[in-house]
Amino acid sequence: MLRLLKYGFIEGYAEPRYFNTPESMNETYDVVIIGAGGHGLACAYYLAKDHGVTNVAVLEKGYIGGGNTGRNTTIVRSNYLTEEGVKFYDASLTLFESLSEELDFNIFYSERGHYTLAHSDATLRTARWRAEVNKHYGVESEVVGPEEIARACPELDLSCGGNHEILGALYHAPGAVARHDAVAWGYARRASEAGVSIFQGTEVTAIELDSSGVETVVTNRGRVKTRKVLSAVAGHTPSVLTMVGLSSPIEIFPLQACVTEPIKPWLDTIMVSGSLHLYVSQSSRGEMVMGASVDPIEVHSQRSTFEFVSDICDQMLDLFPFLAGVKINRQWAGMADMTPDFAPIMGTTLVNGFYLDAGWGTWGFKATPICGRTMAATVVNDRNHELITAFNLSRFENYQLVGEKGAAAVGH
Amino acid sequence: MKFIDCPIIGVRPHTEFSISGVVDVEPEEIIDLTPAAWTFDRNSVPIERVEQWYHLPTQLWFDVTRNTGTDEISLVAIKGEENE
Secondary structure, eight states: OHHHHHHHHSTTOSOOOSSOOOSSOOSBOSEEEEOOSHHHHHHHHHHHHHHOOOOEEEEOSSOTTOSGGGTSOOEEOOOOSSHHHHHHHHHHHHHHHTHHHHHTSOOOOEEOOEEEEEOSHHHHHHHHHHHHHHHHTTOOOEEEOHHHHHHHOTTSOTTGGGTSOOOEEEEETTOEEOOHHHHHHHHHHHHHHHTOEEETTOOEEEEEEETTEEEEEEETTEEEEOSOEEEOOGGGHHHHHHHTTOOBSOEEEEEEEEEEOOOOOOOOSEEEETTTTEEEEEOTTSOEEEEOOOOSSOOOSOOOOHHHHHHHHHHHHHHOGGGGGOOEEEEEEEEEEEOTTSOOEEEEOSSTTEEEEEOOTTTOGGGHHHHHHHHHHHHHHTSOOTTTGGGOGGGTTTTOOOOOHHHHOSOO | OOEEEETTTEEEEGGGEEEEEEOOOOOSSOSSSOHHHHHHOBOOSSOEEEEEEEETTTTEEEEEEEETTTOOEEEEEETTSOOO
16 A cells, blocks of 8 residues: 555656657658457567668557457467468467467467367367368368377266257367467567557548559548558458448458356366357456357448347357356447458558558458468568468459468358 | 237337348349449448348248348338338
8 A cells, every 4th residue: 555655756766658650740741541359560660670661650540459359259279271361370370379478478379279169060070171271271170089088078968958959069179269369468568669660549540542643631630742641440350441432342341249147267268169150268357258150241340239138148058058147247249341262361452551451350450470471471572471362352354263262261 | 028019910029030132123224333343242331221030930931121220110011011
């Protein structure tokens, strides 16, 4: 108490703010990033760190990490189905593993092991396919039987109430969870230290073009001249694309999640069931973090519904009947920008100086570090980074879709 | 739970419906669009639009006018019929 009083009177004792916001915006920036979520802030950080570009403004309509960065279920994994997907997400996982040291900021990265449960022969077949693709690219992944699942998680009802018996699972040992807010805060802090300006409560209302491409970004706080703009706005991507006259196949669907009240630690793995449209892990606070597939209807708001909670609890009790007495504490939703092939849309566009990091649907958090790094390189060199060439917006007009549906979502 | 007041069948919970997307007016001919743009491109911004909803228990199709920003339904009509 006395210590508190003492330090209360010492000016400048308190920890510095996580990031500084300059009083006013400059007239010109080398790069303007729209959206201060994990992806936008990571890009700002790698622009400064890898390329020495620090005259950067990150504009955020709300507050940092307040969109899908703070609304996901924090799972990090790389057991994808296509070559492009596996290489990309594995590079992200490698960055995640050392991110706490790199940012000198604890992101509570915790390797749990990730089980994708198979309730049918068809799912098991896809699991084998994914395991073989993963092993080929050096990603730890294997198909396991019911005995191994029972050993890893004795609480699981393998018969699923007699309705959809569990036949096996795709086991991915490096599967992990991380504190999602900390990822945004960590990147914001280090980017800000390097000289990047972060402006919260700053909404982009228009983007003006001239004959050589992007010229001015118009915000509710004034006009900013820049030749390079990166859009990293998840659920608002179609609105930003309209500002520069581009169109895309992105459709916005709400993705919902919820947590239970905190209970004693019992689940140290991540359990996913595609058939039951459910993924669950236990947070470091003891809450069961549960998510499902996207809502079946296009909605541009972060509203959450009663049906979601009642459906997910129904499925959850098939897997873990003993949780029947546990209460749901909170529920929320984010706006997911879904693409037809369940792969992101990244890189250069037809508009000179306008770059896109979008189409992150329900799979964006795990890609945060590698998105930042590859988009920073793309923006600086004005050429797509080799890891993201397959994800360019032009793939649709060329009919070169990536086909990641089997591994990216639970709703299929 | 959200309930929807429909012609003929009355007030129904929205979970009884399967939603199959926007009612697209097919262009007479594709002039400025490439076939790929016609296939893939969407304009997914908040807007009021007409969607086709299928009511599973009665097998009736409805034209539902809904605002995709607020999720509010302003008009429900039997498919192909004017609402009274």
